[in-house]
Amino acid sequence: MKLYYAETLNPRKACAVAKYLNSPVEFAYVQLTKGEHKQPGYLALNPNGKVPTLAISDGLSIWEADAIMAYLARFAGSDLLPEDDRQIEIMRWLSWNAQHFTRAASGLYFQYCIKPWIGLGEPDEAAVQDSINQWRPFAAVLNNHLSGKKYLLGDQLSIADFSVAVTLPYAKNARIPLSEFPNVARWHERMNELPAWRDPFPIPDALAA
Numbered sequence: 704m705k706l707y708y709a710e711t712l713n714p715r716k717a718c719a720v721a722k723y724l725n726s727p728v729e730f731a732y733v734q735l736t737k738g739e740h741k742q743p744g745y746l747a748l749n750p751n752g753k754v755p756t757l758a759i760s761d762g763l764s765i766w767e768a769d770a771i772m773a774y775l776a777r778f779a780g781s782d783l784l785p786e787d788d789r790q791i792e793i794m795r796w797l798s799w800n801a802q803h804f805t806r807a808a809s810g811l812y813f814q815y816c817i818k819p820w821i822g823l824g825e826p827d828e829a830a831v832q833d834s835i836n837q838w839r840p841f842a843a844v845l846n847n848h849l850s851g852k853k854y855l856l857g858d859q860l861s862i863a864d865f866s867v868a869v870t871l872p873y874a875k876n877a878r879i880p881l882s883e884f885p886n887v888a889r890w891h892e893r894m895n896e897l898p899a900w901r902d903p904f905p906i907p908d909a910l911a912a
């Protein structure tokens with residue numbers, strides 16, 4: 704299997720899970736700034752022209768980072784995706800995250816990390832404020848949920864943790880007000896105890912602090 708990635712937000716989840724599980728993947732770096740993800744060969748694997756993509760044998764490929772994490776967890780027979788009702792809870796968190804928590808935080812990630820990286824100029828103050836206003840209520844939901852819990856499912860680490868936490872390694876550079884939500888901050892410190900989470904990419908992560 705070949706995991707196409709760049710050192711950006713969504714590939715981070717897939718790379719971290721692949722490293723955590725020691726999955727038999729070959730990491731393939733995609734240079735976004737050179738438009739490699741828009742070339743016909745890559746578009747045949749992922750018609751969205753985005754990273755990550757997991758190319759599996761016989762012409763089959765999976766796109767969407769959450770789906771790639773789920774595939775890798777099942778491939779490994781790992782408890783990161785338990786084979787029981789907890790899958791419903793995982794789906795809930797993945798959906799909530801895509802629609803709310805990470806959607807809001809990625810506005811800050813874009814303004815403070817991606818714009819300077821690709822030379823798009825200064826952060827837009829109105830967009831920054833809008834993202835923070837959207838993020839805080841969802842961070843409060845997460846903060847309440849994590850009270851007394853190690854991970855989103857309780858004691859069990861799952862792909863939901865890898866997904867929901869994905870913007871937090873960039874909290875400092877993206878100015879995400881993480882310290883306002885101590886349970887979320889503690890949970891992310893726990894994620895940081897995992898070498899695969901701290902250092903998911905085969906190359907250095909220029910965008911995280």
Ligand SMILES: N[C@@H](CCC(=O)N[C@@H](CS)C(=O)NCC(=O)O)C(=O)O
Pocket residue numbers: 711712713714735740752753754755766767768769
């Ligand atoms: N929903 C997709 C989002 C993928 C995505 O937006 N990837 C970004 C990097 S984090 C990308 O490829 N951006 C380049 C582009 O859109 O041209 C997923 O979860 O995999």
